[in-house]
Amino acid sequence: MVGDAIASKLIALGHEVMMGSRDAKNAKAAAWAERIGGRAQIGTFADTARFAQVLFNCTHGANSVDALRAAGEKNLAGKVVIDVANILPPAVRGPESLGEQLQKSFPEAKVVKALNTINCEVMVDPSKVPGSHSVFMSGNDAAGKSTARQLLEAFGWRDIIDLGDISNARATESYMSLWLALWNTLGTLHFNIKVVH
Amino acid sequence: MVGDAIASKLIALGHEVMMGSRDAKNAKAAAWAERIGGRAQIGTFADTARFAQVLFNCTHGANSVDALRAAGEKNLAGKVVIDVANILPPAVRGPESLGEQLQKSFPEAKVVKALNTINCEVMVDPSKVPGSHSVFMSGNDAAGKSTARQLLEAFGWRDIIDLGDISNARATESYMSLWLALWNTLGTLHFNIKVVH
Numbered sequence A, B: 001m002v003g004d005a006i007a008s009k010l011i012a013l014g015h016e017v018m019m020g021s022r023d024a025k026n027a028k029a030a031a032w033a034e035r036i037g038g039r040a041q042i043g044t045f046a047d048t049a050r051f052a053q054v055l056f057n058c059t060h061g062a063n064s065v066d067a068l069r070a071a072g073e074k075n076l077a078g079k080v081v082i083d084v085a086n087i088l089p090p091a092v093r094g095p096e097s098l099g100e101q102l103q104k105s106f107p108e109a110k111v112v113k114a115l116n117t118i119n120c121e122v123m124v125d126p127s128k129v130p131g132s133h134s135v136f137m138s139g140n141d142a143a144g145k146s147t148a149r150q151l152l153e154a155f156g157w158r159d160i161i162d163l164g165d166i167s168n169a170r171a172t173e174s175y176m177s178l179w180l181a182l183w184n185t186l187g188t189l190h191f192n193i194k195v196v197h
Helices: A002-012 A027-036 A045-051 A061-071 A098-105 A142-155 A166-174 A176-186 B002-012 B027-036 B045-051 B061-071 B098-105 B142-155 B166-174 B176-186
Strands: A017-021 A040-044 A054-057 A080-083 A110-114 A134-139 A159-162 A192-196 B017-021 B040-044 B054-057 B080-083 B110-114 B134-139 B159-162 B192-196
Touching (some): A080 A098, A098 A134, A098 A166, A110 A142, A110 A166, A134 A142, A134 A166, A142 A159, A176 B159, A176 B166, B002 B017, B002 B054, B017 B027, B017 B045, B027 B040, B040 B045, B045 B061, B080 B098, B080 B142, B134 B166, B142 B159
Parallel strands (some): A134 A159, B054 B080, B080 B110
Antiparallel strands (some): A110 A134
């Protein structure tokens, strides 16, 4: 769902997009490519990592290190990896965030944690939630964050808060516990928080 | 600091207030009572728990169970205990929140987790942050939450979100990790989040 939402938005914005899966013939990826047509491509994780300048990690957080290993460390070198994944439930998370684990496992990738604090429909269309609200990013590489910021702006985000280096992925991943409680309380996935000061 | 802010606000609202400490002659508590005069009283944790209908737990989260044990389980029975404490850094927190630990340790108290997601100056004066913003509460006892809501309203809060039972203390305590990152990023303690939907 998350990969579909982001890949479709990137296509709409005019990008060349490949959706990577474990299996090059993944049925959901194939259905997506058929629905979109034109510039939509599919491939293995490794095909995708070779193809792209910028990668979105939309795998389940518990499987993300394995998925990026399958993509190939060499293929990730120098690439911006925007990590939108979470490990749920947040309670089972270790002291280190997924964002930090990815950066440590793939030191030559430019990992940027972003967009993991909202539902995927809101990620690619912030107007799904009324008024102004905030999105966070963190990462060690300034150029990687600049690329991520441009993409977030293209998605429609205006209040983009740079929390600093990738250790701050802990902050946004920990927020998932409050996000889940708010989803349960509000009864909608179309919500977010606005930082006010 | 938190106890001073809340106790002073309660005095300003016309309540009788006792500030409890380990030691009945605690210097900071005595200085507070002297500064405030009139209805400001001080005592041990046990004196305070016997005195009050509603207690605010403003101790350091790591010491809160011990402080409430010193207050006396019998003295807490039937009382509303508004737990505003956090255990910092959030990473060392176990799978169970402080709010849940307090409710489990003192089953006859009506524990309400609230106000732990903002700086103490904002807790008692939400107008320190411009515009509308949100405060959360959770607890198992409806009457306890009703009392807490009335106090929050008297403090000036308008957007009070009831997250449900005390297990939701986990959600707001986990948020402290994002709160710390935002404090570091924004450079001010006078900030908060507004839930938008």
